[in-house]
Amino acid sequence: MTTVQNRFYGKLPKIGIRPTIDGRRNGVRESLEDMTMNLAKSVANLLTENLRHYNGEPVKCVIADTCIGGVAEAAQTAAKFSSEGVGVSITVTPCWCYGSETMDMTPDIPKAVWGFNGTERPGAVYLAAVLAGHNQKGIPAFGIYGKDVQDLSDTSIPLDVQEKLLQFAKAGLVVASIKGKSYLSMGSVSMGIAGSTVNPDFFQDYLGMRNEYIDMTEFVRRMDEEIYDKEEFHRALNWVKEYCQEGPDNNSADMQRTREQKDKDWEVSVKMTLIARDLMVGNPSLEKIGYGEEALGHNAIAAGFQGQRQWTDHFPNGDFMETILNSSFDWNGIRPPYIMATENDSLNGVSMLFGHLLTNTAQVFADVRTYWSPEAVERVTGYKPEGLAENGFIHLINSGSAALDGTGEQTKEGKPAIKPFWEITEDEAQKCLNATSWRPASTGYFRGGGFSSDFLTKGNMEVTAFRINLVKGLGPVLQIAEGYTVELPEEVHHTLDQRTDPTWPTTWFVPNLTGEGAFKDVYSVMNNWGANHCVVSYGHIGSELITLASMLRIPVNMHNVSEEQIFRPSAWGMFGTKDPEAADYRACQNFGPLYR
Numbered sequence: 001m002t003t004v005q006n007r008f009y010g011k012l013p014k015i016g017i018r019p020t021i022d023g024r025r026n027g028v029r030e031s032l033e034d035m036t037m038n039l040a041k042s043v044a045n046l047l048t049e050n051l052r053h054y055n056g057e058p059v060k061c062v063i064a065d066t067c068i069g070g071v072a073e074a075a076q077t078a079a080k081f082s083s084e085g086v087g088v089s090i091t092v093t094p095c096w097c098y099g100s101e102t103m104d105m106t107p108d109i110p111k112a113v114w115g116f117n118g119t120e121r122p123g124a125v126y127l128a129a130v131l132a133g134h135n136q137k138g139i140p141a142f143g144i145y146g147k148d149v150q151d152l153s154d155t156s157i158p159l160d161v162q163e164k165l166l167q168f169a170k171a172g173l174v175v176a177s178i179k180g181k182s183y184l185s186m187g188s189v190s191m192g193i194a195g196s197t198v199n200p201d202f203f204q205d206y207l208g209m210r211n212e213y214i215d216m217t218e219f220v221r222r223m224d225e226e227i228y229d230k231e232e233f234h235r236a237l238n239w240v241k242e243y244c245q246e247g248p249d250n251n252s253a254d255m256q257r258t259r260e261q262k263d264k265d266w267e268v269s270v271k272m273t274l275i276a277r278d279l280m281v282g283n284p285s286l287e288k289i290g291y292g293e294e295a296l297g298h299n300a301i302a303a304g305f306q307g308q309r310q311w312t313d314h315f316p317n318g319d320f321m322e323t324i325l326n327s328s329f330d331w332n333g334i335r336p337p338y339i340m341a342t343e344n345d346s347l348n349g350v351s352m353l354f355g356h357l358l359t360n361t362a363q364v365f366a367d368v369r370t371y372w373s374p375e376a377v378e379r380v381t382g383y384k385p386e387g388l389a390e391n392g393f394i395h396l397i398n399s400g401s402a403a404l405d406g407t408g409e410q411t412k413e414g415k416p417a418i419k420p421f422w423e424i425t426e427d428e429a430q431k432c433l434n435a436t437s438w439r440p441a442s443t444g445y446f447r448g449g450g451f452s453s454d455f456l457t458k459g460n461m462e463v464t465a466f467r468i469n470l471v472k473g474l475g476p477v478l479q480i481a482e483g484y485t486v487e488l489p490e491e492v493h494h495t496l497d498q499r500t501d502p503t504w505p506t507t508w509f510v511p512n513l514t515g516e517g518a519f520k521d522v523y524s525v526m527n528n529w530g531a532n533h534c535v536v537s538y539g540h541i542g543s544e545l546i547t548l549a550s551m552l553r554i555p556v557n558m559h560n561v562s563e564e565q566i567f568r569p570s571a572w573g574m575f576g577t578k579d580p581e582a583a584d585y586r587a588c589q590n591f592g593p594l595y596r
């Protein structure tokens with residue numbers, strides 16, 4: 001099993017399992033002890049076998065020392081959980097127990113209750129009672145109730161229950177994993193982009209995160225004073241020379257940088273990468289050269305780099321740094337990505353963090369550049385789009401943060417995929433590198449030069465595009481579009497790409513249409529996008545994002561996930577059942593941010 005050391009201060013969060021029981025002794029409790037504890041053990045096994053942290057470590061579960069029959073055992077369990085670093089709580093029971101006496105009252109730890117569907121003992125009656133208690137006390141919890149009746153002796157977990165337990169646990173772990181970590185702003189607001197006006201109230205109240213800020217002059221200081229690991233720098237530069245093929249210069253002859261300047265740009269790009277990473281998570285080797293403070297880093301689980309304009313008007317752009325940090329491999333081998341947003345768009349950065357922690361995969365950060373209607377494509381290229389592309393498509397393209405994993409050169413069952421780092425082979429990493437060329441940056445935009453990664457994402461990958469937006473008076477909202485990457489005929493791709501900046505990576509994206517609202521057609525998805533950027537994550541992860549957003553009280557303003565897949569705390573139903581979107585807004589507003 002491949003794992004790497006945790007990069008952040010503090011323990012990786014654990015999942016606490018709480019077997020609750022009818023407290024009546026002399027018969028009732030005793031008859032249920034084994035069954036109840038065994039259910040807890042089955043849940044723990046399921047989660048440990050299926051879930052891993054970003055660094056590859058299997059998720060650990062902590063089971064209460066005893067079944068919980070009343071408040072004393074509830075308190076003992078809370079104490080154990082707090083000393084063990086539990087960040088997610090799951091209560092399981094096959095029987096009736098005393099609702100508010102056994103419930104978990106820690107408000108900012110995501111909670112679920114699995115009430116066994118049996119009829120010899122009333123587990124579901126407890127489930128309903130304890131959820132009512134949670135709702136009445138304003139501590140929302142997810143209710144899990146299997147569809148089919150099970151025999152009391154059956155400690156297996158039905159598939160529908162497994163799915164809900166995993167979906168809840170994955171999202172809950174994201175909440176627990178980001179808590180207390182930092183978003184590091186490198187620089188300030190890029191070209192007036194709202195997402196890079198980093199909003200500390202959002203980070204603090206909704207995510208439980210802190211904001212750290214450095215000025216981009218810190219990069220200059222560390223370069224000039226050689227505050228980086230020189231051995232690593234030389235190793236990295238050699239690796240770049242061997243594996244990062246420089247592509248053709250698209251600038252007109254008078255705008256091209258000289259060979260000497262380009263060679264220098266490569267050196268600066270590599271140094272920037274080491275420095276940004278060290279700023280995020282520290283580096284013990286800096287202590288050895290006398291920089292103990294710098295060695296500590298900022299405990300940053302995500303970061304953003306302003307780049308444009310002050311930096312890029314003078315220095316090489318951040319494209320290489322952003323791309324390599326976000327990818328699952330570099331000169332140190334295959335490893336988890338570091339989450340880094342272009343243009344310091346912190347809202348896209350947080351979205352990437354969500355996608356990364358839900359899936360453990362690398363993320364593609366992109367400008368939402370162009371909606372191509374089938375008519376416009378035909379007019380410009382003579383080609384009438386067909387298949388997945390028949391209703392038109394959206395051009396996702398960006399100068400920096402698209403991970404090289406976004407080439408689609410990794411495979412799962414023979415199909416293009418983006419995988420967690422521990423599943424990526426050396427050969428697949430090499431293929432991602434081979435599919436990428438590094439084009440000298442457009443010097444009209446980037447006066448200081450640099451190199452942009454140029455690749456084309458393979459088609460037919462299931463992906464989800466999403467993004468958080470902030471609205472004054474409302475707060476954050478999340479938008480989600482599940483869909484596919486598409487492959488266009490080569491000359492069609494070429495013609496459309498040439499109209500933009502062909503030195504940047506392209507992903508052709510089609511959302512799944514529902515025929516309604518924002519998903520009436522592809523144009524409406526583009527038209528409803530809330531900002532200039534989106535994140536593309538591998539897989540259809542809309543339902544997981546919805547579960548996560550409800551835990552953080554972030555309403556979802558558009559999605560194309562089917563209703564059966566939506567899983568939110570039971571309280572959400574109390575805000576209306578006919579129109580779940582409106583109910584979500586009301587519930588989020590009512591409960592308010594998790595860390596208010």
Ligand SMILES: C[C@H](O)[C@@H](O)[C@@H](O)C(=O)CO
Binds near residue numbers: 367532
């Ligand atoms: C080079 C340009 O300034 C791009 O960086 C710009 O189009 C954006 O990416 C805006 O988000």
Ligand SMILES: [Mn+2]
Binds near residue numbers: 342366533
């Ligand atoms: Mn952009």
